[in-house]
Amino acid sequence: MASPNYAERRRSHPKSRRQSALAVVVVLAIVSASLLLPVAHAQLLHPIDMLTLRSIKATMNDLPGGSFFSTWVFALRINPCQSFAGLQCVKVGSFNRVSSLSLGPPTAGLPGLSGSLPHSLGDLFYLQTLTISSGALRGSIPDSIGNLQNLRTFSLSPNYLSGPIPTSFANLHNLETLQIRKNLLEGQIPPGIGNLASLKVLVLSENRLYGPVPELSQTPLMHLDVRNNDLSGGLPPLPCSLQYLSVTRNQLSGPINAVEPLTSLSYLDLSYNEFTGSIPSAVFEFPLSFLLLNHNQLRGAVSVPAEVTISVVDLSHNKLQGTISPYLAGTQSLFLNNNLFVGTVPQDFANKMQEATLQSLYLQHNYLTNSGALANAALPPSVAVCLQYNCLVPPPQSLCPPNVDMPVSRPDYQCLKASSGSPGD
Structure with missing residues (x-):
């Protein structure tokens, strides 16, 4: 029969004390881990965003010589928000969410990406x-891009x-x-874009878009560029906030009065x-650097209320009339x-060219009858003037560009017609 003190001696044995200490350590480790879990969990990318990144890499590839996706490695201990190229995240609750995504190399000239855009981008x-x-x-x-309400x-x-451009935009x-x-986008510009109350920049240039330019006057738009498409119809009402407007190389028609309120251009x-x-x-009188109205069917006299300070004015290849x-x-x-201007070249043109503030003056293919002070002006070599194919003999200073291939002066019968008030070829 065991001694009454046996159990007491067993509880006080050093081995038992070590086992008790180990149990305490384990418990403390578990408690500590539970306390740290939210911090570690907050570094995780949300599963939906992770799946989207996987689908992006599955549907897109680096072009030969490119290396954009080389950092997109999906592994247990890799945090995409810290290591993936082109990715930025924001903490939302217990997870990180993708807030900025730049697909492809940031430097121009490097090989880009091939493949297609996955539908899951909208997630x-x-x-x-x-x-x-x-x-x-x-x-x-x-x-699905239309699902990105924070974009x-x-x-x-x-x-x-x-x-087409998705209407969901x-x-x-x-x-x-x-x-x-x-x-290579085709179709019409979705009219609903004109209802975007935050839109400041709209660039849809060099595509195959057709139809009208949508009504945009309700937007705070500052920059509109739809050049090099097949757009037709007239200029719609545009917001007065506009500072940049390019619709060149389309099939737009009608008057251009819609630009009159755009005093910030x-x-x-x-x-x-x-x-x-x-x-x-x-x-x-707008604060313009460039006024490009060339190659249209604009008519009538050109009324200029005050001295123009616009750097480049191109009104060529129209049917503008009257004196300059x-x-x-x-x-x-x-x-x-390439207009229907008549009369004498103004004295101010010779003065400004002698000062070299007016550097290029192209007046060829009109019905001008007198070169005015330009005939005897000593012009600096840095300026260029072209007066070919008018109803005058061009002065020696008239040196036209190589691509201007036309007779020196107009035929007499055309000049006679112009003198009677009806210029035109």
């Missing part, structure tokens, strides 16, 4: 910026994406910049269209060629 609910570099992407823009910037550089009420440049390019009517005199305003001498480069 990145917290995405604010989506930019895609130049490359060889094909397919269409997913309609502020969508910028797509030259690729080979085709199909009209759902992006926080969108400030929509840029899809030099792709610094760049205006309506060239290579089918616009008609007269030029609003107000545009010459001396106020246009304030430009640096002036293109009035």
Whole structure:
């Protein structure tokens, strides 16, 4: 029979004490881990965003010589928010969510991406910026982009994406910049884009878009560039906030009076269209650097209210008539060629060219009858003037560009017709 003190001696044995201490350590470790779990958990990317990143890598590839996706390694101990190229995240609750995604190399000239845009891009609910570099992407823009209610910037550089602009873009009420440049997009510009109350930059240039320019007067738009498409119809009402407007190389027509309220414009390019009517005199007082109205069907006299300070004014290849305003001498480069202007070259033009403030003056292919003070002006070699094919003998200073291939002067019968008040070939 065991001694009554046996159990007491067993409890006090050193081995028992070590086992008790070990149990305490284990318990403390478990408690500590439970306390640290939220911190570690907060570093995890949300499963939906992780799946989207996997689908992006599955549907897109680096072009030969590219290495953008080399950092996109999916492994247990790798945090995409810290290691994936082009990725930025924001903490939302216990997870990180993708807030900015730049697909492709940030440096121009490096190989871009091939493949297509996955539909799952629309699952990145917290995405604010989506930019895609130049490359060889094909397919269409997913309609699911319209699900990105927090998106502020969508910028797509030259690729080979085709199909229409998704109408779901009209759902992006926080969108400030929509840029899809030099792709193969077809169809009309969704009218709903004109309802985006935050839109400041709209660039849809160099695509295959057709139909009208949508009504945009309700947006705070500052930059509109839809050049090099097949757009038709007239200029719609535009917001007074606009500072940059380019619709060159389309099939737009009608008067250009819609630009009159745009007193903040610094760049205006309506060239290579089918616009008609007269030029609003107000545009010459805008704070413009470039006024490009060439290659249209604009008619009538050019009324200039005050000296022009616009650097480049191109009114060439229209059907503008009357005498030339001396106020246009304030430009640096002036293109009035291929119109129906008559009369004498203003004295101010000779003065400004002698000062070399007016550096380029192209007046060829009009019905001018007198070169005025230009006939004997000593011009610096840095300036250029062209007066060929008018109803005068060009002065020696008239040195036209090599691509101007025309007779020195107009035939007498054309000049006689012009003198009777009916210039025209």
